[in-house]
Amino acid sequence: MYIVIINTHSGRHGNLRKYEEIKASLVFDDIPFYMDSQNESFWETIRETCHEMDHLIKGIVVIGGDGSLHHCINQLNNLQLPFGLIPSGSGNDFAKAMSIPSAPVKAMERILCNKQSCSLDLIKTKDHSILSILSAGLDAESALRVEDSNIKKTLNSFFIGKFIYIVTVFQIIRSFSPFTLTLTFKEGEERHFHNVWLIAVGNTAYYGGGVPMCPKAKPSDGQLDIVVVHDVSLIKLLFCLPSVFVKKHISLPFVSSLRSECVHVETNKKVNWQGDGEAVEASASMTISCKPKSVKFMV
Structure with missing residues (x-):
């Protein structure tokens, strides 16, 4: 049963x-x-x-x-x-x-x-478990606005609802304000980023209706795949945006890709986070970890 x-x-x-x-x-x-x-x-x-x-x-x-x-x-x-x-x-x-x-x-x-059943990892914050991708920045603002959008219902009725994520990115990108970011890993290493447009922490590859932002992420390897888009102008970002759909964005000079079991994130201002397309919290400080093989799936 x-x-x-x-x-x-x-x-x-x-x-x-x-x-x-x-x-x-x-x-x-x-x-x-x-x-x-x-x-x-x-x-x-x-x-x-x-x-x-x-x-x-x-x-x-x-x-x-x-x-x-x-x-x-x-x-x-x-x-x-x-x-x-x-x-x-x-x-x-x-x-x-x-x-x-x-x-x-x-x-x-x-x-x-x-x-x-197979056992898969989860991304863990203080109060949430995430299956796919946890993110903050331009993509998170887009995902959160989608949830409140009447356009989503209209596109869903024509079975093209996933395009609302792309539409919403272009709606908010001109008014979005990048932030600075510090990542501290459990080994003590720190990485600093400026003019950050987004940070995505992946357990699987996709979010936003099939965008492979974390193309190397695997849901049972005990690791977080972290992608940071930083130090790039709006014009150049728009010009290079299509590369993400063919998984070529990781090789761009303004995209950093890292892996870790656990990372602490500090931003210079409070930012909104989303996980699996749902609001997680707004915070300037967050510890994110991978909880290996902590959910069972019948797949």
Whole structure:
């Protein structure tokens, strides 16, 4: 038996249709929960159900996007159950990184055929767990504005929602103010960066609807992949922006790529951070670590 969590928030009734399609095509026992709100009672009901039926529950299947999966992992990972994903968001970056089929029936078949779950790393801050990429700067401001955008709903209705991330970058890039950044690694080494446009800390390669910002990141190597874009003019940044889509940006002189198990980040002003497309916190100081093999997945 599976717990199935269906994101029905903000008019995502298409997810209900995907659930109905899966149930009409495949035979499996499940208990559905509808994520039209995320208050504590919603999560507590799921926890209680899992505890009461501990010997029967095989895993937690999420029908939604990166944000839905992010909230489920932060709320339910302590149950020690494996997760599965039926991708149904505007970005689906984690699904892309893990080669999860976009067709709901095929994605569920893959979960049902799973004989042994795999263990993946998580990016950890003080209060959050992140599956894909944690970032601050131009990209984070874009991701956070997307969540409040009416354009996203319109593009989603035409199945091109991921393009909203690109549109939003161009909306805010002219008014964005770069910052200075200091990275301190656990070995004591420090790296200083000026005129920083963004810092991305990756567990997987993609964010923002398929942008491979951290192309070398692997979700089970026990390492954070850190990419910093710095010391470049706006005109040159715009000119070189397409290189990220073909994974050539890492070789540019104003892009630094580093790896570590843990890093402390200091900025000269409070900046907004996002993880998996969701708001994490605004801070000028943050310790980020990799928690190896701390979440199980049926993939």
